[in-house]
Amino acid sequence: MPGSTTLGPGHGVDAIDHPDAQRMTRVMRELHRLLTATGPERLTDAQATALCGGDAHARGELTAWVERVTHELERATA
Numbered sequence: 001m002p003g004s005t006t007l008g009p010g011h012g013v014d015a016i017d018h019p020d021a022q023r024m025t026r027v028m029r030e031l032h033r034l035l036t037a038t039g040p041e042r043l044t045d046a047q048a049t050a051l052c053g054g055d056a057h058a059r060g061e062l063t064a065w066v067e068r069v070t071h072e073l074e075r076a077t078a
Helices: 018-036 045-051 059-077
Strands: 004-007 014-017
Touching: 014 018, 018 059, 045 059
Parallel strands: none
Antiparallel strands: 004 014
16 A cells, blocks of 8 residues: 555554654654663663563563564665
8 A cells, every 4th residue: 555554463454654654663763772872861771661561671672672663664664
């Protein structure tokens, strides 16, 4: 579908507008930067834990997931 990016698990598909997918890409890129940054801009461990549903040990998994999804979104919106 021109002007959209397809998202879905394979059996049910939803599409979002291309500008929304580009915006999501920017947000995910910034989230990744904040997770991996050093210094005052870095998300705190408490903030990362909150994003991981309370799992304090999931920061690395969240960071890897954000990076992977960001790359997929970048490819889809290029």
